[in-house]
Amino acid sequence: MLRWNNDYNQGAHPAILKALMDTNEISYPGYGLDEWCEKAGEEIKKYLDTDKAEVHFLLGGTQVNYTVAAAALRPYQGIVSAHTAHINNHETGAIENTGHKIHAIDGKDGKLTAEGIRAEGEQYRISGVKEHITQPKMVFLSFPSEFGTYYSLKELEDIRKACSEYNMYLYIDGARMGYGLGAASCDVKLSDIARLADAFYIGGTKCGAIFGEAVVLINDDLKDNFRSYIKQNGGMLAKGWMLGLQFYTLFKDGLYFEITRHADMAALKIKKAFADKGIPFYFENDTNQQFVILSNAQMEQIGQKHIYEYEGQYDSDHHIVRFCTSWSTRNENVDILVNDIMELNL
């Protein structure tokens, strides 16, 4: 069976394992105060084009999201996100557990819109009973979105503008950042993210690392004692250099971008196969996640050799399923999948 159900089903890029081997007998200071975290931060900053960036390394996406919320928000402040946002659906209420309301609003193609943000901000601005409602203070979006779609540079700039108009932070969840930036039609660069967001994270777990996410804080308001928030929220790794070392390896010579682009290109082949076959997409996109609508029979047929992720029912006879490529996807497996797609019964 070939696994296409997600982009975190294999270990780590060989270069990372090699780096772990090479440094295994060296002693380092703990808790992220080591040379590798320092160097990894420097490598990442080379792509950011700003001197305001502060880089921290945490262990996983859910943890990053609620830790940033804890650092950024006061108890009466909440987060604007799309209904489909990861924080709203798949993090076991971690944001609310941290004490903050999510203002979930309608998006488009799995994405927030500047209009939606403005409407939320305006509702608070004009309220005569502000003390009875929560203040929408931070905008959360994923780049790319949970459905593989992503924002154009213009869309992001509009959203930034909306945030600034209503005094909101813009926070970007980049669990799959590389797969978005590496997409064929993407006109956004990491430096744009750094220019437009108050904080964001660059995902390691789904992009070649064993684990780990690099949080980048731009806005000074979010930097105050951030390490205290990391520790308090269980994100401070004793052997922190393990995180720095992984990100250093990924960013040193652009490996991160190379391997995520590889995944996007593999996904395009799979997408083309589905399209050629006339199979409809749930959300069309050119990143590593392809969401297609299959009939029961097709699911069974393709399921004989391939593991996909089931997303939900589409209609009485059809379902939404996800096929993911990743940094570890092998071309020969892509060929097998493409072939099997072409042989699907319609």
Next chain:
Amino acid sequence: MLRWNNDYNQGAHPAILKALMDTNEISYPGYGLDEWCEKAGEEIKKYLDTDKAEVHFLLGGTQVNYTVAAAALRPYQGIVSAHTAHINNHETGAIENTGHKIHAIDGKDGKLTAEGIRAEGEQYRISGVKEHITQPKMVFLSFPSEFGTYYSLKELEDIRKACSEYNMYLYIDGARMGYGLGAASCDVKLSDIARLADAFYIGGTKCGAIFGEAVVLINDDLKDNFRSYIKQNGGMLAKGWMLGLQFYTLFKDGLYFEITRHADMAALKIKKAFADKGIPFYFENDTNQQFVILSNAQMEQIGQKHIYEYEGQYDSDHHIVRFCTSWSTRNENVDILVNDIMELNL
């Protein structure tokens, strides 16, 4: 100016003030362990027709709601409510501040539906990734709703059934309980509420008391150390007998039901005036809150003598406004308002 903007703009029913005067020089034990709280509980229970009720007195509705949530829910559990629910919109995120997600769903006429609850429960039941999502464990509804509408006995029984099917608590916010139960078309009695809900509260603040809400716990699961939750959440009044005394006065001879029915009847006169005038209702109901759609000109005209509550824009030229009656509404003022409604320009 006559105030119709809410039902909590005057002090307390004269019988309550008299009771305060009569007992003012008597010394009592503190923190609700006094004879009046005991007696008030007994009087309330006479209407409940169950031996499972445990009665506590707290200070206000927001406080009651998050205190019950704290007592009922584990951190990974959330509350199902209508989008329009008070806890979702007007309590400054107090439920989330307590750590719990609100699963806000669409309602009908400001009310939840059994179907909506079942859909939410079913989504959790069939989920293969329960640990990634919050469990909808408690249903919150207001009786009457925030828009003055209320549930028929059949609707409540259906909702109870849905809750039981999906192992959810049913919790009823009765800030205006009396105005609902006293409505002309209401077929629900307080004993029905006690039979169907796991917990509910009977509002005092809006129904004749200076302040105070009577929480009734039916389900044993919610009773464990409830007084600890009250104290921890700031709801334990040092001079607790003041709460008991007020509720005793209200329930002793049915005063509570008498004065809230009075308000409903006054509201019906106002409703009839609007209807006769052809002015549309936002949500039609026969309780003490009447939501009507007025033009800018009408708002200005009626606003010269009457204070209403502005609810929001309806269309470019119209707005939703609320006229409330209460236990303290005087018939002569109702006549003035009715007269002024009849003279509104169309």
Next chain:
Amino acid sequence: MLRWNNDYNQGAHPAILKALMDTNEISYPGYGLDEWCEKAGEEIKKYLDTDKAEVHFLLGGTQVNYTVAAAALRPYQGIVSAHTAHINNHETGAIENTGHKIHAIDGKDGKLTAEGIRAEGEQYRISGVKEHITQPKMVFLSFPSEFGTYYSLKELEDIRKACSEYNMYLYIDGARMGYGLGAASCDVKLSDIARLADAFYIGGTKCGAIFGEAVVLINDDLKDNFRSYIKQNGGMLAKGWMLGLQFYTLFKDGLYFEITRHADMAALKIKKAFADKGIPFYFENDTNQQFVILSNAQMEQIGQKHIYEYEGQYDSDHHIVRFCTSWSTRNENVDILVNDIMELNL
């Protein structure tokens, strides 16, 4: 039986009940945005001698304490208090429930010392692992203390200095403020409290009101959206003018100080009786709470006519008990108690 167990066992000062009666049929805006809250704030400010004071009215002491903590502290910050502090012992962990650690330290005579505060601050200042520990950011003290003792002006000034040196807020719980300020040997005035504290509250519940506490914020850092914290934490009374009206009545002509001084003088008579009798004090003080050490036999003897509060065992044959006077204490009852003390068997 005469109740001396606490200072909140009777209703309210007659002037307060009269004020409630006089205004009972007037309609007011809700949630503390009324004329009485405004006027009460102005009357209180007359004693504060600063133009920085912002006054809010909440419902009870526990609620005030955790609400101020929520507004003042970030999640990694804690509160320094004496081990004997109310927040550390008798508020059901409300501060921790709000997410903050209490740094409980040894005090003296129930009071914090500047030295103790400095030691706590210094420990954090010199720590090389600040992200692993909580920052002591707020000092909590009660004036008078939980044992009726109080700080001299010099002691308070030293504590303020210590707080400033270590960048901590000074917050003063004045549940019994009047009984402290009115004590014969007290050299502190309310304007000193306002000059030295960043925030404090003036207790109503124990000093003549039915309920209610007046929170005074001095430091601008604590004022941001404080009403949102009040609402979120269940402290915003719908009929807020009831709180304003009570405090206006208490402060208009100095009634608050008059009635608390009366209690202190009554306590002095009781204290003198115990002293004359040779009965030892647990903490000697001249406020309304007298803590004495009685034998089992003495407890039984005095307990035949008087209700005191049992505090704990002192040695195998002795116990600590509290006798409280209050604004409502009658002179003839004091005489009875004094007489009965004089007749205690030794």
Next chain:
Amino acid sequence: MLRWNNDYNQGAHPAILKALMDTNEISYPGYGLDEWCEKAGEEIKKYLDTDKAEVHFLLGGTQVNYTVAAAALRPYQGIVSAHTAHINNHETGAIENTGHKIHAIDGKDGKLTAEGIRAEGEQYRISGVKEHITQPKMVFLSFPSEFGTYYSLKELEDIRKACSEYNMYLYIDGARMGYGLGAASCDVKLSDIARLADAFYIGGTKCGAIFGEAVVLINDDLKDNFRSYIKQNGGMLAKGWMLGLQFYTLFKDGLYFEITRHADMAALKIKKAFADKGIPFYFENDTNQQFVILSNAQMEQIGQKHIYEYEGQYDSDHHIVRFCTSWSTRNENVDILVNDIMELNL
């Protein structure tokens, strides 16, 4: 420079790196639902001698501690620990951030006593105002303690008895479990821990793993939806098999016990050197952490070649410092340190 400052300054045991290499190209299900987590649990259970154990893998100690607290405690319940406990001092108030009070009490040699636990439990049991105080519901202890000392089997059994008498959970932090169990004089086995505790964790980070802690739940009350708590609290690793694989490797053939015993034996040599030299110990013990009292001059002398951890001032001229061995300590380095200790000036 040789690092003795802690036991987490080198990567991972070679067998673990080898396991990572061997499985790197295999695809696994995510979030701990893989074969390695299953197998690792089975291997661990072989040492537990009970069929009640449920094993979960989390990322770090702080995270484990507050996640177990979240799962075990209701908001009004707290944790009894020694003042010196890790949760009380070095986890940035994570327990309080989760909403729970720590009842810190005096210990002995860095350890809790059954007497201390009973006193805390008794105080709650006899309290007449339980709703005003927090219930001590869970006992937290580290095995070995933060100072390298550990409990005898009899002490642990007494503590278990005290917990049962007062209806408290016993939770054991085993960040360094192996170093305790492997100590020469230790009469406790892992099966004793499993028999006496309601929950505990076996540390990986400090005992040969890159990262990861194995939580063992014994008491059914703590098992309810524990995976939801893990996810909500940021402890659910996407590539969860990485954790299972490490623990499988450590426990398969007793490697865990072998490498921690090695560290203890190395520590004994260092201890003997200090003792021979007449240098006093702060807390004497025979585990991998040796706390000695050095003069300023001695610290400088030994610091020229060795990195120790500074713990705090002892007296005007002396300081407490820690020398740690670990699974990665090399015998030749021990010899160098021993030699340098022998040459210390007195």
